[in-house]
Amino acid sequence: MxxxxxxxxxxxxxxxxxxxxxxxxxxxxxxxxxxxxxxxxxxxxxxxxxxxxxxxxxxxxxxxxxxxxxxxxxxxxxLFAPAGSVERAQIQSWLGYLATEVHVGAFRLINRPERFSTDEAAFPGIRQRGLQQLANALKPIEAHLATTPYLVGNRFTLADIYLGVFVGWSARAGALLADFPALQAFLGRYRAHESVAxxxxxxxxx
Ligand SMILES: N[C@@H](CCC(=O)N[C@@H](CS)C(=O)NCC(=O)O)C(=O)O
The missing domain is CATH 3.40.30.10 (Glutaredoxin)
Known part of the structure; x- marks a missing residue:
């Protein structure tokens, strides 16, 4: 199994x-x-x-x-698209962006500052920088979702499923989502999916 x-x-x-x-x-x-x-x-x-x-x-x-x-x-x-299709590449493009720019490039600084410095006094500054990087990384997603309900092909795909993780984390990271109304609306749609619930x-x- x-x-x-x-x-x-x-x-x-x-x-x-x-x-x-x-x-x-x-x-x-x-x-x-x-x-x-x-x-x-x-x-x-x-x-x-x-x-x-x-x-x-x-x-x-x-x-x-x-x-x-x-x-x-x-x-x-x-949830995905046929091999060789542009949609499949677009979905993979979002997966790569989320894994690198959003997860490691921003949330790792916020959640794991000890991976970047052995000096505990530096942790608040690293977390602060992570929040700034998070806001920068979310901006293009916010702009995209202002025009379409889902990231690719007007339907719920792997890209949205993965994005939902980080929008959920962002909702917990201070008042960050207040500046991202399209992402807030996305989170509502995401949580309404039976599989997510x-x-x-x-x-x-x-
Ligand atoms: N690049 C990996 C990251 C996996 C990862 O960092 N997972 C975290 C949980 S969100 C974890 O297992 N952390 C424990 C650790 O790093 O020891 C992926 O996207 O699958």
Whole structure:
């Protein structure tokens, strides 16, 4: 049985939503993060989520690989697009942007300042810089969503599922979303999806 490893509220939420949206026969298992002694380290020595353990014990990591892999288990799903199509490249473009500019380029500074300095006195400044980078990274998404309800092709795709993670985190990061009305409206549409509501509830976040 294929198993998806997640942690409540982490970026693995996107893969969890895809499993529920496509009703894939995959076990979703919650693990504790940041525990050197966690048995999960035997499965994934990096200790990060999401990770997908396939039937043959191959371990896949990285949202940018896992989300397309899961969607391809249901060929023709509207969450993704056919190989060779421009829409598929556009969806992958957003996945790359979110993983780099938004997750690592902004949220890692906000959530993990210790990865950037050993000096605790520097942490507030690093977090502040992360919030500025987050606002910069969200601006093009806000502009795009002011003209269309979803990122690609006027329908709910992997790109939106992944974006929802970071808009949810942004809603918690101070009053940031007050300057992003299109993203606020997006978050409402996102949470109205049955698969999102189910995943929030299963992760204890409803
Ligand atoms: N680039 C990875 C990032 C994965 C990642 O950093 N996951 C976080 C949770 S949001 C995690 O597992 N953190 C624990 C750690 O880094 O030890 C991806 O997109 O899948």
């Amino acid at each position: 294929t198993t998806l490893f997640i942690a409540p509220g982490a970026c693995s939420f996107a893969a969890h939503v895809v499993v529920r949206e496509l009703q894939l026969p995959i076990t979703v298992e919650q693990v504790l993060l940041n525990r050197e002694d966690s048995p999960y380290r035997q499965i994934n020595p990096a200790g990060r989520v999401p990770a997908l353990l396939l039937d043959d014990r191959t371990l896949l990591s990285e949202n940018t690989a896992i989300l397309p892999y899961l969607a391809d288990l249901k060929p023709g799903t509207s 189910q995943a929030l509830s299963a992760e204890g976040l409803a």
